[in-house]
Amino acid sequence: MSEQKLDSMRKALGVAIQELGAKNIDIVVVGADTTESVHLDLFGKDFPDRFFNVGIAEQNMVGIAAGLAFGGKTVFCGTYMVFMERAIDQIRNTIGYCGLDVKLIGAHTGLSVGPDGGSHQTIEDIAIMRAIPKFRVVAPCDAPSAKAIAKQAAETRGPFYIRIVRPDSMNVYADPADDFKVGKANVLREGKDVSIIACGIMVQEALKAADKLATSGVSASVIDCHTIKPIDEDAIVRAASSTGRIVTAEDHNVIGGLGSAVAEVLSRKRPTPMSIVGVRDTFGESGGQPELMAKYGISSDSIFEEAKRLVKT
Amino acid sequence: MRGILIGSATAADNGEPMAIDFRADDKGLGIAELKDMAKRVRSDIIRALGSSKSGHPGGSLSCTDILVALYFSRLRHDPKNPKWPDRDRLLLSKGHAAPALYSVLAECGYFPVEELSTLRRISSRLQGHPDPNKLPGIEIPGGPEGIGLSEGIGMALASRLDGRKSRIYVIIGDGELDEGEVWEAAMAAVKFKLDNLTAIIDKNGVQQEGKTADIMPTNPVAKKFEAFNWNVIEIDGHDIASIIGAIDKAREAHGGPTIIVANTIKGKGVDFMEGRYEYHGKVPGPELLQDALDQINGVGK
Numbered sequence: 001m002s003e004q005k006l007d008s009m010r011k012a013l014g015v016a017i018q019e020l021g022a023k024n025i026d027i028v029v030v031g032a033d034t035t036e037s038v039h040l041d042l043f044g045k046d047f048p049d050r051f052f053n054v055g056i057a058e059q060n061m062v063g064i065a066a067g068l069a070f071g072g073k074t075v076f077c078g079t080y081m082v083f084m085e086r087a088i089d090q091i092r093n094t095i096g097y098c099g100l101d102v103k104l105i106g107a108h109t110g111l112s113v114g115p116d117g118g119s120h121q122t123i124e125d126i127a128i129m130r131a132i133p134k135f136r137v138v139a140p141c142d143a144p145s146a147k148a149i150a151k152q153a154a155e156t157r158g159p160f161y162i163r164i165v166r167p168d169s170m171n172v173y174a175d176p177a178d179d180f181k182v183g184k185a186n187v188l189r190e191g192k193d194v195s196i197i198a199c200g201i202m203v204q205e206a207l208k209a210a211d212k213l214a215t216s217g218v219s220a221s222v223i224d225c226h227t228i229k230p231i232d233e234d235a236i237v238r239a240a241s242s243t244g245r246i247v248t249a250e251d252h253n254v255i256g257g258l259g260s261a262v263a264e265v266l267s268r269k270r271p272t273p274m275s276i277v278g279v280r281d282t283f284g285e286s287g288g289q290p291e292l293m294a295k296y297g298i299s300s301d302s303i304f305e306e307a308k309r310l311v312k313t
Numbered sequence: 314m315r316g317i318l319i320g321s322a323t324a325a326d327n328g329e330p331m332a333i334d335f336r337a338d339d340k341g342l343g344i345a346e347l348k349d350m351a352k353r354v355r356s357d358i359i360r361a362l363g364s365s366k367s368g369h370p371g372g373s374l375s376c377t378d379i380l381v382a383l384y385f386s387r388l389r390h391d392p393k394n395p396k397w398p399d400r401d402r403l404l405l406s407k408g409h410a411a412p413a414l415y416s417v418l419a420e421c422g423y424f425p426v427e428e429l430s431t432l433r434r435i436s437s438r439l440q441g442h443p444d445p446n447k448l449p450g451i452e453i454p455g456g457p458e459g460i461g462l463s464e465g466i467g468m469a470l471a472s473r474l475d476g477r478k479s480r481i482y483v484i485i486g487d488g489e490l491d492e493g494e495v496w497e498a499a500m501a502a503v504k505f506k507l508d509n510l511t512a513i514i515d516k517n518g519v520q521q522e523g524k525t526a527d528i529m530p531t532n533p534v535a536k537k538f539e540a541f542n543w544n545v546i547e548i549d550g551h552d553i554a555s556i557i558g559a560i561d562k563a564r565e566a567h568g569g570p571t572i573i574v575a576n577t578i579k580g581k582g583v584d585f586m587e588g589r590y591e592y593h594g595k596v597p598g599p600e601l602l603q604d605a606l607d608q609i610n611g612v613g614k
Binding site: 055059063067072098099 | 493
């Protein structure tokens with residue numbers, strides 16, 4: 001589907017918002033002293049009048065974003081998600097409650113933040129955000145899909161939560177990602193024995209796991225379920241029907257994330273043996289990304305093991 | 314309808330709609346008419362709360378005169394076209410005072426006064442705390458304290474970007490000043506030089522569980538905002554002329570936001586509620602409610 005290229009999804013998202021700003025004067029950006037690392041500063045350099053850095057004050061950031069949206073603006077607003085979570089009240093009671101046109105960017109999510117440690121590794125954000133009515137929740141796996149999400153979010157009225165990560169990731173999609181649509185899961189690989197449904201940078205881990213499974217005689221589908229809400233129920237049911245086994249994979253707590261969302265669909269529509277690969281309800285710690293993913297059981301190896309286990313039973 | 318409980322005589326009492334140009338800078342009503350309207354609104358509040366049997370009388374009665382002065386004298390708005398893009402905006406950050414806002418909006422003609430009796434009932438547009446998606450004239454949701462000033466900043470920025478002359482007014486309770494976000498916003502409004510933003514502190518000195526001086530001292534409020542580089546005006550928040558004078562002064566400010574510290578009395582106009590935290594979120598029984606209405610309308614005194 002794409003060339004093998006390591007790229008930054010946060011940079012791609014920042015560039016995309018900058019480009020959108022040139023086309024639409026009603027797009028504004030609000031940040032909280034992390035705008036360089038979230039790359040929102042790119043927009044700020046081109047459109048200083050429409051760029052608001054509120055300092056280290058996330059509650060105020062979200063409140064101001066809400067006010068701008070009430071005033072008719074399309075707002076991109078973001079910082080590291082672990083900081084933005086202190087504004088869950090404002091997120092719920094303004095953006096969510098009123099269905100405002102605010103696109104929240106939660107940066108540096110998951111264990112993949114690495115050395116900053118457990119205090120910075122949000123593993124609960126998908127669970128929180130998808131439980132707030134009216135929010136769409138998306139987690140891109142690479143730079144091209146992050147770019148596509150920025151564009152589609154700007155064109156779709158209403159609240160978004162866009163979950164991005166700190167490290168670069170290997171491109172899964174071609175650029176531009178024309179086959180990428182918010183709300184529509186992408187089947188990246190067709191298999192017969194098991195379906196791996198992943199989001200964020202676990203998509204690349206899922207592809208690696210599928211390669212390894214193939215060498216041991218297991219044929220695996222890989223599905224990029226980037227939109228966790230509203231989730232693509234048809235794609236999940238199709239995967240369950242065609243392979244009869246599901247493994248989900250996310251850099252997030254096993255409670256309340258992608259795995260839970262998939263289980264909610266299958267329990268209603270097609271009960272299917274499944275396994276949830278994710279952080280097992282514990283906080284992370286400092287370390288390199290690959291070390292952390294191995295230690296906390298969210299690497300391609302864990303997906304491989306779970307898929308093998310399901311195929312055997 | 315309103316019936317005998319209304320003691321005051323205003324232009325609307327004969328059933329005719331009041332001929333007010335709400336879009337005007339100065340709607341031309343005299344102080345006496347505004348005072349009459351405040352009585353009428355206080356009566357509406359008491360009756361609405363009598364119907365809902367729950368809600369917040371104290372903080373509604375303390376900000377009534379401020380709301381009346383704004384909506385019937387200085388706020389540029391349009392009850393027939395609530396989304397008029399050039400309107401001024403009134404943000405009730407202390408959303409628990411919803412009965413006061415609803416009563417003023419109803420008296421302006423945003424919706425029928427009779428609808429006030431549906432307050433807090435199932436399927437009503439008059440939610441316990443305001444919901445802008447349900448009721449015309451509501452600008453922001455209420456409920457959790459401390460968010461309104463931030464939203465006001467966002468609206469003031471949007472208004473400035475669009476080159477509109479809209480002014481943004483945010484009514485904040487003094488108990489609400491406990492919330493850290495208010496002070497985050499206090500810094501930001503100055504950074505962004507928002508002279509189209511006016512905050513009004515309904516400083517009634519009482520919050521849910523007691524006096525603010527005991528629960529969490531917020532004084533000296535005016536000095537704190539001075540130190541944050543706001544233009545500060547301190548007034549008697551029940552004196553209509555002072556309220557209008559302060560609003561006019563705030564309109565003339567350049568280069569930064571203005572705060573009006575309005576000294577008020579919680580439960581103003583009803584003796585057994587005045588200054589009493591017990592009536593922050595409690596509605597008395599029918600006899601006391603009738604007593605409250607009589608007091609407001611000067612019956613039997």
